[in-house]
Amino acid sequence: MKKETGIKYVVKVLRITKRGEKIHFTLKHPENALWLNGIALTTSDIRRRGVEGSLTSDTTGTLSLAIPDKGDVFYSEEVKSETGNFKDFIEQRLRQEFSGKEFSLSGTRREYFTTWIPVTEALLEGFYAENPSAGRPARLAGDLLSLVEFYKVTLYLRYVMKETQTT
């Protein structure tokens, strides 16, 4: 007997190879999905420095999700590039006296954007638009991203499933 879990994750990886690339995609909801209740986004794009080390735009691109045919956009997000340093600012500066058991912060970990979207259609529609000027030095002209610049955007969807048991 196999029990279908009550929570299911779906991962969609978008590979960006061109500057200003626009990707339209559709995703099939899992069978027996009742609700889409969490959305998260990550990117492997790195925030780069422009001329003379100045910081450039930190928006890698924008992603939106919609219900097909109806065109209802229910989620839209600017994808922020990686800062190149995953450690929290505050962690690096925690002094010994603060690290005792009395001291705590809300904590850092990746969280899902929580939502409750009923799954009524079979598909979900997505659109990603790469920001052509996002943190890329001007000297790298041309449409194709170099191998170093090539990056991916990963979309995570968390579903609440109808629990089923199969034998």
Next chain:
Amino acid sequence: MARSKIIKEWVDVQVTTANQPFKASFEVDKHAAVIIGICITSTLDEMIYYRGSQRITMNDMEIYPENYETKMLMQGLNVPVNERIIKLGEEIAPGNRKVEIEYMDTDHPLVPFQPYKVRLYVFSRIDNE
């Protein structure tokens, strides 16, 4: 002294070559009644943050699918120690007790490869006695 009702177990994955998948598995304790959560750490955090993704199954059920990045399961030092469990959203019956991780290392321009170890912690709860 009463026994803790939470069982903490782990399995290690030794990542020895770049861009390769690595598998590891173990069986949760026979006293475990439900699996409540997981946690992932490494000997080199930057490696798993930038390069790692994995598929995790429990009782042959897919909990996290392929391409699920490790950074989504990591947590900073400022997460209180007792809260460093990624809850699965529900409690999972251990069934055949097999927990399996298929870890994938992928090149990243920021972090050149060097061998590292990934540790998957599994937290389960024993029955009320």
